[in-house]
Amino acid sequence: MQQIKVAVDAVVFGxxxxxxxxxxxxxxxxxxxxxxxxLPGGLVxxxxxxxxxxxxxxKEEAGITVSYLEQLYSFGEPDRDPRNRVVSVTYFGLxxxxxxxxxxxxxxxxxxxxxxxxLPKLAFDHKEILAVALKRLRGKLxxxxxxxxxLDKKFxxxxxxxxxxxxxxxxxxxxxxxxxxxxxxxxxxLEEVVQKKAGRPARLYQFNKxxxxxxxxxxxxxxxxx
Amino acid sequence: MQQIKVAVDAVVFGxxxxxxxxxxxxxxxxxxxxxxxxLPGGLVxxxxxxxxxxxxxxKEEAGITVSYLEQLYSFGEPDRDPRNRVVSVTYFGLxxxxxxxxxxxxxxxxxxxxxxxxLPKLAFDHKEILAVALKRLRGKLxxxxxxxxxLDKKFxxxxxxxxxxxxxxxxxxxxxxxxxxxxxxxxxxLEEVVQKKAGRPARLYQFNKxxxxxxxxxxxxxxxxx
DNA sequence: CCAAAAGTGTTGTTGTTACACCCATGC
DNA sequence: GCATGGGTGTAACAACAACACTTTTGG
Numbered sequence: 013m014q015q016i017k018v019a020v021d022a023v024v025f026g027x028x029x030x031x032x033x034x035x036x037x038x039x040x041x042x043x044x045x046x047x048x049x050x051l052p053g054g055l056v057x058x059x060x061x062x063x064x065x066x067x068x069x070x071k072e073e074a075g076i077t078v079s080y081l082e083q084l085y086s087f088g089e090p091d092r093d094p095r096n097r098v099v100s101v102t103y104f105g106l107x108x109x110x111x112x113x114x115x116x117x118x119x120x121x122x123x124x125x126x127x128x129x130x131l132p133k134l135a136f137d138h139k140e141i142l143a144v145a146l147k148r149l150r151g152k153l154x155x156x157x158x159x160x161x162x163l164d165k166k167f168x169x170x171x172x173x174x175x176x177x178x179x180x181x182x183x184x185x186x187x188x189x190x191x192x193x194x195x196x197x198x199x200x201x202l203e204e205v206v207q208k209k210a211g212r213p214a215r216l217y218q219f220n221k222x223x224x225x226x227x228x229x230x231x232x233x234x235x236x237x238x
Numbered sequence: 239m240q241q242i243k244v245a246v247d248a249v250v251f252g253x254x255x256x257x258x259x260x261x262x263x264x265x266x267x268x269x270x271x272x273x274x275x276x277l278p279g280g281l282v283x284x285x286x287x288x289x290x291x292x293x294x295x296x297k298e299e300a301g302i303t304v305s306y307l308e309q310l311y312s313f314g315e316p317d318r319d320p321r322n323r324v325v326s327v328t329y330f331g332l333x334x335x336x337x338x339x340x341x342x343x344x345x346x347x348x349x350x351x352x353x354x355x356x357l358p359k360l361a362f363d364h365k366e367i368l369a370v371a372l373k374r375l376r377g378k379l380x381x382x383x384x385x386x387x388x389l390d391k392k393f394x395x396x397x398x399x400x401x402x403x404x405x406x407x408x409x410x411x412x413x414x415x416x417x418x419x420x421x422x423x424x425x426x427x428l429e430e431v432v433q434k435k436a437g438r439p440a441r442l443y444q445f446n447k448x449x450x451x452x453x454x455x456x457x458x459x460x461x462x463x464x
Numbered sequence: 465c466c467a468a469a470a471g472t473g474t475t476g477t478t479g480t481t482a483c484a485c486c487c488a489t490g491c
Numbered sequence: 492g493c494a495t496g497g498g499t500g501t502a503a504c505a506a507c508a509a510c511a512c513t514t515t516t517g518g
Contacts, residue, residue, distance in 0.1 A: 014243055014244065014281055014282065014284060016244045016284065017240055018240065018244060018314070055240055056240070056242060056325075058240060058241055058242065058323060059316055061315055062312070062314040083311060086288070088244070088282070088287065089287055090284075090286070099244050099325070101312045101327075169497085185482075187482095187498090187499070188481065188482085190499090191500095192479095207490085207496095210490065210494070210495040211488075211490085212487060212495080212497045212498075213488070213489065213496095214498090233463075237459075394470085395470080395471090396469075412470090413472070413473080413509095413510085414508065416471090416472090418507090433469095433516070434469085435517095436467065436517065436518085437467080437468040437469025437470065437515075438469055438471075438515035438516050439515070440470060441471090464507090
């Protein structure tokens with residue numbers, strides 16, 4: 013008789029121009045790994061789909077709704093949970109952190125954003141899961157304009173620049189980067205400007221999802237690597 | 239109390255210059271979907287890892303050992319199996335079909351290669367799984383030289399050409415294709431030649447895995463799309 | 465000598481990279 | 492008027508795509 017439980021866990025990334033990339037973690041209320049930080053997640057209910065389960069756990073444990081969610085990988089080593097055998101189907105999510113108040117509920121004692129360069133010790137094999145998610149994040153960024161899921165609806169071009177600079181971990185040429193992005197045609201230049209700190213006010217841009225999906229459906233391959 | 243079973247299923251592709259791309263299917267011995275064709279797979283045992291489970295099922299149901307295996311995706315809709323709820327972690331495999339005799343055992347009545355253009359009706363949601371696997375196959379082919387897992391150790395260049403032509407589903411320019419592949423430097427030209435049918439005998443080549451992994455580790459990105 | 469498949473270079477076009485100065489604003 | 496960040500074009504170079512004839516073998 014098979015004795016395996018099925019869980020879901022989520023690696024949700026957020027970005028803020030000031031702080032860089034962060035990941036959503038919750039503090040466990042119960043054993044095992046009580047009071048340790050972990051990825052939000054939990055057992056799947058009998059009647060719900062995997063994706064529904066992830067969204068429910070994110071709502072319950074951290075009070076957030078993500079704008080982008082896709083399946084990441086399934087982890088199923090026999091010893092990854094000290095209680096029973098648990099196979100965890102993990103998901104990869106993106107969100108604009110500024111738009112959500114975190115609020116821990118049910119089996120989380122706390123929920124917080126952690127900069128990916130200053131991570132605490134994580135429960136279970138969650139460090140490994142996070143490593144896979146980061147690899148996916150960098151990979152996707154290079155081939156799809158997912159940066160837009162991480163930025164505000166309207167944003168100055170420099171936010172996009174900074175985001176790529178942080179994720180690629182090297183400087184980019186501002187002129188070339190802008191040329192390339194603009195050439196794809198899925199960015200709309202707005203009339204509005206905004207002034208963040210010092211310097212000349214910046215034009216605001218917004219992502220045109222419709223144009224993006226048209227291009228994508230027609231088989232276009234974005235190459236934003238640089 | 240959670241009542242979910244965990245299974246694994248495998249989509250294994252093979253290639254033969256004469257027949258094109260084929261996928262390994264087994265004929266189910268028992269209900270449900272008795273005597274229908276399905277992907278090899280089955281429930282995971284309590285103590286084995288997911289990958290071990292796939293390899294065991296491939297051995298048991300079809301008598302083969304694959305040369306390449308990676309996780310594909312997990313399918314977990316509540317109604318995908320008429321008996322219980324089953325979450326299936328699926329794997330993607332590649333093999334040189336000529337090197338293995340298929341032999342059905344345990345809960346398979348038969349095991350056969352099916353050309354991907356002439357598929358029978360499949361059990362469960364296996365048609366959907368296969369569609370995801372084909373997408374992965376094409377995607378991987380474009381960015382990694384996985385073609386070599388599907389060819390014999392030593393092969394004439396034209397086999398590689400044909401493989402890409404079939405998978406990309408359009409003609410490729412032989413000169414440009416060869417130039418690009420050779421430029422990566424992970425192919426070794428051998429002294430041997432072979433004559434398949436008519437025409438001039440062909441030089442044999444072999445894949446240099448060591449060089450390939452060196453290149454890959456150094457962050458190189460292959461682009462074999464054409 | 466004909467049919468079949470293998471082998472092989474050049475050129476125009478396109479995309480990529482490198483690079484530096486001026487502009488608009490707040491203080 | 493100076494500090495801060497925003498905005499912009501060109502030229503050299505590399506990669507890609509298009510293109511057709513010759514070579515070697517078997518029958």
